Amino acid sequence: MSFKKMLVAIDRLTLSETVFEEALELAQKQGASLMVFHCINWQNEGQITPLTGSSIGFDVGSGMGLDPTGGVMEQTLQQERLQQELQQVQGWIDTYGQRAAKLGIATESYYKVGDAGQSICEVARNWGADLIVLGRQGHTVLTEMLMGSVSNHVLHHAPCSVLVVQGTKLAAQA
Numbered sequence: 001m002s003f004k005k006m007l008v009a010i011d012r013l014t015l016s017e018t019v020f021e022e023a024l025e026l027a028q029k030q031g032a033s034l035m036v037f038h039c040i041n042w043q044n045e046g047q048i049t050p051l052t053g054s055s056i057g058f059d060v061g062s063g064m065g066l067d068p069t070g071g072v073m074e075q076t077l078q079q080e081r082l083q084q085e086l087q088q089v090q091g092w093i094d095t096y097g098q099r100a101a102k103l104g105i106a107t108e109s110y111y112k113v114g115d116a117g118q119s120i121c122e123v124a125r126n127w128g129a130d131l132i133v134l135g136r137q138g139h140t141v142l143t144e145m146l147m148g149s150v151s152n153h154v155l156h157h158a159p160c161s162v163l164v165v166q167g168t169k170l171a172a173q174a
Helices: 016-030 072-102 116-127 141-147 150-157
Strands: 005-009 033-040 107-113 131-135 161-166 169-173
Touching (some): 005 016, 005 116, 016 033, 016 072, 033 116, 072 107, 116 131, 116 150
Parallel strands (some): 005 131, 131 161
Antiparallel strands (some): 161 169
């Protein structure tokens, strides 16, 4: 099977370097182009960002008269934090794209705010990817049942073949 358009989904919590290296090697062998993709799971109230691992939630005004701006200050702070996150992400994924370009691989980079599993499948579909390469965190069965799994979602909803990288082991679905 030959792949021409490979979407490589990376984050900073899993095996990004390993995933990217696997995608680079495969893209070189196949003569494929790459899209380096990162999804920012940005939600209100205390979520952890994939890029920095820092808390982004605020509890400034809970509607009990603690925030005289009526929540405007909280929204402004969150929007500022999101803008900073977006700038960091763009620079981070661009470095991956530059590495691939130095090897002569046609590369695009893209990020999106949203649910990672759904976003990966949507971007792959819209871009016309014929392979998605992503990592797997290796959650326990109980954790995956409670929290879900991005790689599991992608395996079941992807519009194309999927390569899941876990350390030195690879699992593929064509």
